[in-house]
Amino acid sequence: MSVSSSYGAGSPAVTALKGVGAALSVKLERLGISTIQDLLFHLPTRYQDRTxxxxxxxxxxxxxxxxxxxxxxxxxxxxxxxxxxxxxxxxxxxxxxxxxxxxxxxxxxxxxxxxxxxxxxxxxxxxxxxxxxxxxxxxxxxxxxxxEESLTPIYPMTEGLQQARVRTLVQQSLAWLETGSVSELLPESVRRQWRLPELKDSLIYLHAPPVDADQHLLLEGLHPAQRRLAFEELLAHHLTLLQLRHKVQEHGAPVLPPSQQLTEPFLAQLPFSLTNAQQRVSQEVSADLEKSIPMLRLVQGDVGSGKTMVAALAALQAVENGLQAAIMAPTEILAEQHFINFSQWMEPLGIKLAWLAGKVKGKQRVTQLAAIADGSAQIVIGTHALFQEEVRFYNLGLAVIDEQHRFGVHQRLSLREKGQDGKRSPHQLIMTATPIPRTLTMSAYADLDCSIIDELPPGRTPVNTVVIADSRRDQVVDRVRAACAEGRQVYWVCTLIEESEALQCQAAEVAETMLQELLPELRIALVHGRMKAKEKSEVMQRFKAAELDLLVATTVIEVGVDVPNASVMIIENPERLGLSQLHQLRGRVGRGSVESFCVLMYHAPLSKQGRERLAVVRETTDGFRIAEKDLELRGPGEILGTRQTGMMQFRIADLQRDSDLLSRVQQVATQLADQPVVMEAVVRRWLGHHDEYGHV
Known part of the structure; x- marks a missing residue:
């Protein structure tokens, strides 16, 4: 049996429905609807109660x-x-x-x-x-x-389509379903084990809830018919990620046993000892590198937990075996910081580094590319520039990707082409300081093994977080003056670059001017995303070198410099940012031994949800608790970043609401491992052509 015969078997084209001509079929195609069965799986996102x-x-x-x-x-x-x-x-x-x-x-x-x-x-x-x-x-x-006698379904729309038109077409599709059929792709044993209703009955129920339907359950998304379809949709996403994992691992990887030849002298030169959590995660990574299948490991750790040290040890293990390691960061600022740190650690060991980013041009770029290609550069550090076709590695054994959610899945997978002759994939270590709720790890990162650095190094002081209205700005300015008078440095973060009446945000340029007037005795500079990379980097380096007292910035500093002397962070309009982003920003201070403060200066009036969100940040420094709340309030797309949301757009499932289904979904995915035709059919039904990220 072919996949095509099992998926959409016997389902006519949508043009077979009354009133569907060429123009309407084009609009439906934009929604991924080309057959009557596609229309049946175009499910209501919610219901209106007009009864x-x-x-x-x-x-x-x-x-x-x-x-x-x-x-x-x-x-x-x-x-x-x-x-x-x-x-x-x-x-x-x-x-x-x-x-x-x-x-x-x-x-x-x-x-x-x-x-x-x-x-x-x-x-x-x-x-x-x-x-x-x-x-x-x-x-x-x-x-x-x-x-109305029943709840009114509301469907996802596209430009030029009306709800009434889609409802009419769905009613025709349901009439076809009375005599036609949809394939039950889940084995009967699975449906019986988890007491899942029949697929056909579930579809009819959800498109046309009967008069006596349990309206509360339907409106909450908890009706058994909804759960039946959510289960299959979550399974489709999970299977796609497992297919990704299989594709990456099918080529095999270089075996990199640890020799301690470089690792021991590296650890001996450090002025501190690794935390227990760093040691545990490093051992997990080391064990992966010894295998002949590519490591695919996600390392999560809160801001300041020491993920970079885990990356350094992994890179050394690759170099010990005569292979190259690549470290990739999402911004030039962060990549440059990695380059500075790695240079200090590695050059005493005789290890040569290369640096590649957008600003590396001319002869310098030619030199760096040559060193990467002939293998003389053992560790290569850069931005997404490392993905470019002109970059040829001599023998890449390990790719470390920092802040994975800033890169698309395509980019991460394309790294395998940079491996030896395209025959062996490099090992992949993905790091993030954005704590990801377990729900999202099980779904969005099902293709990765997961390690968590759940311990901060000694000496890190908890950051005191204060929530204050911007009507008390004078008090905040006084606090900045006092901190700088004690020799400390301060971040002042704004959420926009230019004035915006609509968002009522204090722009960074206006804030800098205001602070220059109020605090003439301080050395103040501005950094924002529209500056050239070189200018930005120069300002950040001056701040790091304590040549500046106060840095006015946009959220460009969310991931970036480590300045232990910075002890105060002011965040304007924090209500405009996600909780995880606020937590990331707060992590820029509290890196030294002195008491540190984060001031969340909001613009009144705050909504109930706004107050609730800021209270979470004030009350806890636990990144995972903050991430769980962020998921609850904003949804998965915001946490994972827009690059990845394509794979997280569900028709009926909801990761927060249906999180209890994920462990069952994992079990069923394992049961289907030896049934590739069924797996492909489930993926095709729910993702259509959106599973292209599995075919990089």
Missing amino acids: RIVPIGSLRPGDECVIQGTILASDIQMGRRRSLLCRIQDGTGTLTLRFFHFSAAQKNALAVGNELRCFSEVRPGPAGLEMVHPEYRASAADGLTPV
């Missing part, structure tokens, strides 16, 4: 519901935008209907005294609650116009 009329007096902002009432007033309001405002009442309260776009016929239909039934989201307005451009229709005076 009951809600009293206006009980409405709250954010409610999405049906109301019914009589129009009390209907007037055109002139202002910045001309709008039609209607006041509607039902005996329990009043509400405003607001229309920015309206015709004379609409104005006449919305006359005083008319009875209306409306559906929309309730929002706060200047004079109480409002519905903006609600769906509406005239209601019978006796109120007997029927409401």
